[in-house]
Amino acid sequence: MTILSEQKAKELLTKVLKYSKADEIECNLNGSIGGNIRYARNTVSTAGEESDLVLAVQSTFGKKTGTATINEFDDASLEKVVRRSEELAKLAPENEEHMPLFGPQKYTTSKTYFESTANVTPENRAQAAEDSIVPSKKNKLVAAGFLEEFVTFSAIINNKGLFAYNQSTDVDFSVTVRTEDGKGSGWVTRNFSDYKLLDTAKASSIAIQKSIGSVDAKAMEPGKYTVILEPAASVGLLGNMVRNFAQRGADEGRSFLSYKLKEGEDAAKAPKNKLGQKMFDERVNIYTDPGHPIAPAAPFSRDGYPRNRTDWIKNGTVVNMPNSPYWAKKTGVAYVPRGGNIIMDGGNESLEEMIKSTRRGILVTRLWYIRSLDPQTLLYTGLTRDGTFYIEDGKIKYPIKNFRFNESPIVMLNNIEALGKPERIDGNMIPPMKIRDFTFSSLSDAV
Amino acid sequence: MERRDFIKIGGVGVGALMLPITGIAISAEQMLDKPMDVAYKKKLADIALNAAKAAGASYADARIGRYLNQFVTTRETRVDNIVNTESAGIGVRVITNGTWGFASTSNMTPDSVAKTAERAVAVAKANSKFQTVPVKLAPVKGVGDVSWQTPIKKNAMEVPIKDKADLLLTANAAAMGNGANYITSMLFLVNEQKYFASTDGSYIDQDVHRLWAPFYATGIGKNGFKQRNGLGNPVGMGFEYLDGLEKDKIKITGANVGYNNSYDLVEDAAAAGKQLKAKLKAKSVEPGKYDLVLDPAHLMLTIHESVGHPLELDRVLGYEANYAGTSFATLDKWKSGKFQYGSDRVNLFADKTQPYSLGNVAYDDEGVKTKDWDLVKDGILVNYQATRDQVHMIDQNESHGCSYSQSWRDVQFQRMPNVSLKPNEQDISAEDVIKDVENGIYIAGRGSFSIDQQRYNFQFGGQLFYEIKDGKITDQIEDVAYQSNTQEFWNSCTQMAGKSDYRVGGSFFDGKGQPSQVSAVSHGCPTTRFNNINVINTARNV
Numbered sequence: 007m008t009i010l011s012e013q014k015a016k017e018l019l020t021k022v023l024k025y026s027k028a029d030e031i032e033c034n035l036n037g038s039i040g041g042n043i044r045y046a047r048n049t050v051s052t053a054g055e056e057s058d059l060v061l062a063v064q065s066t067f068g069k070k071t072g073t074a075t076i077n078e079f080d081d082a083s084l085e086k087v088v089r090r091s092e093e094l095a096k097l098a099p100e101n102e103e104h105m106p107l108f109g110p111q112k113y114t115t116s117k118t119y120f121e122s123t124a125n126v127t128p129e130n131r132a133q134a135a136e137d138s139i140v141p142s143k144k145n146k147l148v149a150a151g152f153l154e155e156f157v158t159f160s161a162i163i164n165n166k167g168l169f170a171y172n173q174s175t176d177v178d179f180s181v182t183v184r185t186e187d188g189k190g191s192g193w194v195t196r197n198f199s200d201y202k203l204l205d206t207a208k209a210s211s212i213a214i215q216k217s218i219g220s221v222d223a224k225a226m227e228p229g230k231y232t233v234i235l236e237p238a239a240s241v242g243l244l245g246n247m248v249r250n251f252a253q254r255g256a257d258e259g260r261s262f263l264s265y266k267l268k269e270g271e272d273a274a275k276a277p278k279n280k281l282g283q284k285m286f287d288e289r290v291n292i293y294t295d296p297g298h299p300i301a302p303a304a305p306f307s308r309d310g311y312p313r314n315r316t317d318w319i320k321n322g323t324v325v326n327m328p329n330s331p332y333w334a335k336k337t338g339v340a341y342v343p344r345g346g347n348i349i350m351d352g353g354n355e356s357l358e359e360m361i362k363s364t365r366r367g368i369l370v371t372r373l374w375y376i377r378s379l380d381p382q383t384l385l386y387t388g389l390t391r392d393g394t395f396y397i398e399d400g401k402i403k404y405p406i407k408n409f410r411f412n413e414s415p416i417v418m419l420n421n422i423e424a425l426g427k428p429e430r431i432d433g434n435m436i437p438p439m440k441i442r443d444f445t446f447s448s449l450s451d452a453v
Numbered sequence: 454m455e456r457r458d459f460i461k462i463g464g465v466g467v468g469a470l471m472l473p474i475t476g477i478a479i480s481a482e483q484m485l486d487k488p489m490d491v492a493y494k495k496k497l498a499d500i501a502l503n504a505a506k507a508a509g510a511s512y513a514d515a516r517i518g519r520y521l522n523q524f525v526t527t528r529e530t531r532v533d534n535i536v537n538t539e540s541a542g543i544g545v546r547v548i549t550n551g552t553w554g555f556a557s558t559s560n561m562t563p564d565s566v567a568k569t570a571e572r573a574v575a576v577a578k579a580n581s582k583f584q585t586v587p588v589k590l591a592p593v594k595g596v597g598d599v600s601w602q603t604p605i606k607k608n609a610m611e612v613p614i615k616d617k618a619d620l621l622l623t624a625n626a627a628a629m630g631n632g633a634n635y636i637t638s639m640l641f642l643v644n645e646q647k648y649f650a651s652t653d654g655s656y657i658d659q660d661v662h663r664l665w666a667p668f669y670a671t672g673i674g675k676n677g678f679k680q681r682n683g684l685g686n687p688v689g690m691g692f693e694y695l696d697g698l699e700k701d702k703i704k705i706t707g708a709n710v711g712y713n714n715s716y717d718l719v720e721d722a723a724a725a726g727k728q729l730k731a732k733l734k735a736k737s738v739e740p741g742k743y744d745l746v747l748d749p750a751h752l753m754l755t756i757h758e759s760v761g762h763p764l765e766l767d768r769v770l771g772y773e774a775n776y777a778g779t780s781f782a783t784l785d786k787w788k789s790g791k792f793q794y795g796s797d798r799v800n801l802f803a804d805k806t807q808p809y810s811l812g813n814v815a816y817d818d819e820g821v822k823t824k825d826w827d828l829v830k831d832g833i834l835v836n837y838q839a840t841r842d843q844v845h846m847i848d849q850n851e852s853h854g855c856s857y858s859q860s861w862r863d864v865q866f867q868r869m870p871n872v873s874l875k876p877n878e879q880d881i882s883a884e885d886v887i888k889d890v891e892n893g894i895y896i897a898g899r900g901s902f903s904i905d906q907q908r909y910n911f912q913f914g915g916q917l918f919y920e921i922k923d924g925k926i927t928d929q930i931e932d933v934a935y936q937s938n939t940q941e942f943w944n945s946c947t948q949m950a951g952k953s954d955y956r957v958g959g960s961f962f963d964g965k966g967q968p969s970q971v972s973a974v975s976h977g978c979p980t981t982r983f984n985n986i987n988v989i990n991t992a993r994n995v
Binding site: 049051136182188374375387416 | 537538539542555557573576577585671673677680772862864903905909910912932936938967991
């Protein structure tokens with residue numbers, strides 16, 4: 007069994023601590039069990055069940071630290087992994103950036119675990135796939151999809167009294183529905199903690215509709231357009247931006263959040279980063295919140311430090327940047343761990359209402375193959391995919407050929423026309439966004 | 454695929470993982486147990502195969518894996534992180550009622566192994582109710598008990614950690630002493646000890662080694678910062694790759710040093726420092742059409758994206774439609790026998806047999822002996838990359854040996870073999886290729902890369918860009934990316950260097966499949982010229 011209860015995990019980890027001869031020991035125990043089904047060409051291709059349990063032990067003498075991992079759990083293996091980490095620690099030089107372990111912490115609770123997801127069977131998965139395939143077949147379309155659900159747990163213990171435990175469940179579903187001649191393609195994705203919320207037939211109907219609607223796409227000239235980005239389209243750019251939020255890189259001058267000296271300004275007196283600067287439209291509020299009711303996350307980070315709701319951007323202004331305990335101490339600020347989710351506030355408009363209020367624009371289902379072009383401007387490139395439509399006078403007029411974009415989320419979040427109702431996507435909450443002057447640089451023949 | 458996935462694969466959970474190193478040597482091997490006895494692996498595999506057959510499987514294979522990774526990360530003057538990971542387990546794949554099923558476990562007691570095989574059969578049975586086309590396998594004759602090892606000279610896992618840390622820190626000092634403000638350097642070592650057994654009668658024990666030593670240097674100027682990554686390649690070699698032998702260096706006058714079968718990390722880091730200073734002062738490219746001369750450490754990635762992926766048969770058939778995508782290189786184009794993928798100079802071949810390459814093994818992960826074959830011959834599309842269950846769909850009865858799984862935990866499926874561009878039969882040099890270019894750009898090293906889901910439209914950057922004027926490399930320039938269409942691009946190929954310039958580069962973390970898996974794959978090529986390609990400027994004010 008690779009999922010241990012809180013009590014069993016604590017018993018095992020307490021046993022590991024007893025083998026320790028180090029000044030400090032920290033253990034992370036991570037287990038997972040899950041199943042998946044994959045289908046293509048309207049039939050099942052691969053399916054399986056996977057499980058694993060991994061123990062990582064970090065031992066420290068003074069400021070000398072060593073780490074080893076193992077996935078075997080008899081007493082001899084547990085003692086062996088502790089001894090290995092201690093041997094490495096004794097050989098290590100002092101690390102000037104070593105920080106002491108945290109003592110006992112208090113955590114908020116997150117509703118991340120759902121029994122319905124833990125109880126999914128191979129038959130459930132097969133049926134969910136069938137529910138997606140049958141309507142595609144009926145419409146003479148070809149479905150390729152993937153459903154995966156898993157239970158994970160994470161436990162942390164150290165010899166300074168810290169113990170943290172969290173169990174969570176996740177369900178991911180996506181399907182691409184293509185026309186038999188390959189001239190149309192639609193896609194949809196769903197992500198929940200609770201398997202009960204998943205309806206693969208209902209979700210697939212959106213992909214079917216987009217597939218049929220995207221046949222015989224017209225070519226439009228590349229250029230700057232007003233776009234409506236569905237949450238699945240903007241999450242990649244936003245995720246890249248949030249991953250680049252880091253105080254140290256900003257302070258060191260190698261980030262889009264590094265402070266730019268004004269003409270004649272004294273570098274010694276100037277701030278190092280853009281904390282407190284208004285960089286985005288004032289409607290932009292992005293934060294992390296482990297207790298979010300729809301997209302919850304574990305209430306502690308991987309070092310056992312509590313995660314609480316933390317604003318990154320408030321009313322368009324950068325208000326926090328994640329750092330490390332070392333960098334926080336060095337620069338005299340509080341330690342801010344990375345978040346486990348991205349929550350972006352939006353409005354109340356549905357996607358349909360946003361389309362209705364658009365005179366001319368382009369609806370983008372998703373963006374694909376996003377890659378960085380310039381880390382100092384956060385310029386990214388990538389392509390639209392699986393449902394790109396021209397909107398005129400509040401209606402979808404016709405499908406258009408896919409574009410390559412070259413755009414920065416900084417520009418995007420300054421060019422907001424409207425924000426819709428946020429939806430859960432990849433464990434985050436992202437609103438559909440209407441953005442003006444989004445830059446498309448070339449056309450793609452891909453369908 | 455990003456480095457964080459490597460950490461995820463390693464299953465490392467500790468938050469800080471800080472591990473600097475002293476002068477005392479310790480080898481990874483000292484910290485690890487002896488490999489599992491082959492006879493015991495065979496016994497376990499037979500338990501899995503027999504349990505699967507007893508539960509109703511018509512075919513079964515078992516992969517017992519022990520995966521050792523080590524990664525060393527340094528930053529400027531200190532070692533940030535040294536992690537050794539070890540993961541062992543068994544994955545069992547079965548066909549029951551004409552349907553695939555798979556299950557895996559890290560618990561390798563005989564009882565657990567038998568139960569895992571039964572779970573795989575249960576999964577297959579559940580899915581077979583909805584299966585419409587039964588799985589059809591190309592025949593493979595059992596090979597009995599065989600073994601193979603990557604031909605390494607120095608097992609990197611046995612090299613003292615101190616030597617590894619010293620090498621990386623020396624490289625960091627070289628970069629910073631020559632103009633870099635910051636540098637992160639790393640060493641990734643992989644050892645896959647994998648045992649394959651199938652109901653066809655094969656028992657294959659393979660010991661696979663791979664190594665990569667990338668670095669990422671940053672230079673900061675008055676108006677921002679620039680980055681220069683290392684030009685070394687990930688390889689299927691031991692620590693001897695880092696010997697930096699002079700015979701393996703190809704010097705391009707006015708530009709970079711290219712590395713063949715060994716890499717001088719410290720020299721490249723020093724060059725990176727100097728080139729960063731030049732990058733911070735370099736002029737921004739004038740957008741327009743240029744003749745491009747692409748060095749092998751750059752072109753390998755263009756081959757990977759625009760030839761390797763579109764010729765994966767599972768993509769062509771639609772099995773990857775929901776993730777990586779499909780392909781413009783459809784079966785009708787292949788069947789015509791006339792599809793001009795590239796100019797008649799273009800010969801692209803696939804293999805899993807090139808020495809030093811990342812894909813090099815004797816048998817793939819479904820027991821097929823590896824080989825080499827043509828994909829594009831004299832510019833014409835002639836074949837794809839396939840596995841046992843797909844090759845009959847292109848009317849062939851022999852698998853290409855392209856099955857791979859990243860670990861015992863995950864199911865094997867079609868992955869890219871090495872895909873390489875044949876050199877010019879005339880053994881001309883890279884500088885011979887450059888000397889005929891009037892107005893062009895020479896690009897070295899892999900940079901940003903992006904391509905659509907059918908592999909038509911792509912955009913690639915690089916690490917180093919130089920103007921070519923009247924046959925000579927002149928100024929270093931910046932903000933270069935080229936946009937093209939795969940077929941147009943390969944048809945614009947007009948010249949390439951010969952075998953003396955041929956070098957093998959690769960991708961250590963190529964991502965594909967659902968759940969996503971990584972694989973490592975190499976691409977060999979010489980310095981090559983492409984005419985009249987659209988170059989854009991990537992600088993932007995925000």
